[in-house]
Amino acid sequence: MNVTLxxxxxxxxxxxxxxxxxxxxxxxxxxxxxxxxxALPDQRPExxxxxxxxLLWTAYIFAALLGLNRSFALExxxxxxxxxxxxxxxxxxxFLGKAAANFVLIGLVEALTACVFALFFDLNLTPVVPSLAxxxxxxxxxxxxxxxxxxxxxxxTRFREVLLPILLLPALFPxxxxxxxxxxxxxxxxxxxxEAVQLLIVVDGxxxxxxxxGFDYILDE
Amino acid sequence: MTESAxxxxxxxxxxxxxxSRLEKRVDGLRGPSGIAMAILAVGxxxxxxxxxxDSVQGVIQKILYVHPPLAYGAYLGFVVTAIAGVLYLRxxxxxxxxxxxxxxxxxxxxxxxxxxxxxIWARGTWGKWWSWDPRLTVxxxxxxxxLAYLLLRSFSGSGARTARFASIYGIVGIVLIPLxxxxxxxxGARSMHPxxxxxxxxxxxxGLPFLMGxxxxxxxxxxxxxxxxxxxxxxxxxxxxxxxxxxxxxxxD
Numbered sequence: 001m002n003v004t005l006x007x008x009x010x011x012x013x014x015x016x017x018x019x020x021x022x023x024x025x026x027x028x029x030x031x032x033x034x035x036x037x038x039a040l041p042d043q044r045p046e047x048x049x050x051x052x053x054x055l056l057w058t059a060y061i062f063a064a065l066l067g068l069n070r071s072f073a074l075e076x077x078x079x080x081x082x083x084x085x086x087x088x089x090x091x092x093x094x095f096l097g098k099a100a101a102n103f104v105l106i107g108l109v110e111a112l113t114a115c116v117f118a119l120f121f122d123l124n125l126t127p128v129v130p131s132l133a134x135x136x137x138x139x140x141x142x143x144x145x146x147x148x149x150x151x152x153x154x155x156x157t158r159f160r161e162v163l164l165p166i167l168l169l170p171a172l173f174p175x176x177x178x179x180x181x182x183x184x185x186x187x188x189x190x191x192x193x194x195e196a197v198q199l200l201i202v203v204d205g206x207x208x209x210x211x212x213x214g215f216d217y218i219l220d221e
Numbered sequence: 222m223t224e225s226a227x228x229x230x231x232x233x234x235x236x237x238x239x240x241s242r243l244e245k246r247v248d249g250l251r252g253p254s255g256i257a258m259a260i261l262a263v264g265x266x267x268x269x270x271x272x273x274x275d276s277v278q279g280v281i282q283k284i285l286y287v288h289p290p291l292a293y294g295a296y297l298g299f300v301v302t303a304i305a306g307v308l309y310l311r312x313x314x315x316x317x318x319x320x321x322x323x324x325x326x327x328x329x330x331x332x333x334x335x336x337x338x339x340x341i342w343a344r345g346t347w348g349k350w351w352s353w354d355p356r357l358t359v360x361x362x363x364x365x366x367x368l369a370y371l372l373l374r375s376f377s378g379s380g381a382r383t384a385r386f387a388s389i390y391g392i393v394g395i396v397l398i399p400l401x402x403x404x405x406x407x408x409g410a411r412s413m414h415p416x417x418x419x420x421x422x423x424x425x426x427x428g429l430p431f432l433m434g435x436x437x438x439x440x441x442x443x444x445x446x447x448x449x450x451x452x453x454x455x456x457x458x459x460x461x462x463x464x465x466x467x468x469x470x471x472x473x474d
Contacts, residue, residue, distance in 0.1 A: 163372065163376050
């Protein structure tokens with residue numbers, strides 16, 4: 001458990017000093033908002049509002065991919081990954097530390113992106129902040145669980161930036177389905193749909209367990 | 222002694238690099254499964270031709286005798302990959318990793334053929350090539366997962382690390398199957414596919430060709446899987462021999 005906190009702290013301090021990952025993800029998701037404006041021209045406000053949940057999650061997932069790609073690329077310098085593998089105890093705790101750091105950083109970018117989307121697409125998010133935050137947190141947990149595992153794999157292959165999306169996106173369909181469904185309800189001022197929350201909790205649980213156990217084999221050597 | 226064992230001894234000159242007993246024993250089933258497939262294929266072709274033509278859908282309905290059996294083969298391949306992945310992670314025996322690759326490749330072939338035959342049938346009966354039907358969607362997602370699996374293998378080269386990565390990915394892939402079905406059930410998309418085929422739900426004269434299709438393609442699956450496993454074993458042998466020759470060469474310098 002100490003390992004988890006140490007890794008989380010290390011990643012957050014590193015990011016605080018450079019701020020490059022958060023800034024890159026944020027600029028990317030802002031660009032996505034602008035791209036959506038051009039890709040869906042001449043929309044009436046109510047039309048764009050009905051598409052907002054899907055657009056928001058598209059921006060979230062691609063921005064998260066950007067951040068996840070860098071998550072382990074940092075550890076390749078000075079062969080830090082091998083150093084990590086030498087840490088005593090189950091390597092699953094290392095995974096939890098990295099996943100938690102990704103969760104915090106991606107969550108921060110998502111919060112800022114939501115504000116920008118609200119501004120650009122004239123969405124009133126203030127009354128739904130708690131329920132939207134709950135859906136986004138559950139969705140992000142799933143992305144970070146399996147994303148951190150695959151990022152550790154992809155980083156040690158050829159074409160790693162290309163491979164991560166190909167590995168990760170098919171695994172994110174259940175997360176995307178639950179998150180978009182939940183977000184649609186929240187933005188329409190309806191209560192959180194039980195099915196979507198249940199799906200997200202089940203997927204998050206499964207992905208966390210598989211990744212925790214699987215990470216032991218990923219960091220070997 | 223099996224044919225491949227003889228080949229192996231001839232190529233290596235020793236039994237030191239020979240494949241595991243399990244691989245040799247399974248390889249012995251290749252011939253019988255190939256013969257079973259060939260004999261069944263004749264009966265399969267005959268029964269499909271002789272089967273009655275559907276009064277509503279016409280001749281295109283005969284895709285029924287190919288399409289679902291391909292689906293079973295695809296799922297079987299992915300299950301083999303996941304189980305072989307778990308066995309590899311637990312035991313570290315390379316032959317399980319080779320079985321995992323074989324399962325994924327044969328599964329992808331079956332899945333691809335299913336995704337080709339499906340739209341042809343759909344065009345004839347539903348009037349459009351593609352619909353976001355739940356089973357179609359799940360199969361497409363699954364196809365992407367196993368294409369990613371094969372890409373992961375080809376991008377990470379060979380070796381124990383690749384084998385471990387692929388094993389983990391294969392396990393995540395199999396977990397996704399029930400999850401994807403869960404999404405679709407939950408969000409209530411209406412399926413254009415029939416519910417599970419129950420006994421008697423097939424029209425008169427359709428049961429036998431359907432059964433023959435399942436049996437033939439099952440044996441085709443087994444035959445291809447063993448053949449692919451054999452090729453992978455020979456490849457591993459070749460790689461080892463080359464490595465040893467290189468080592469001996471550099472030792473002599």
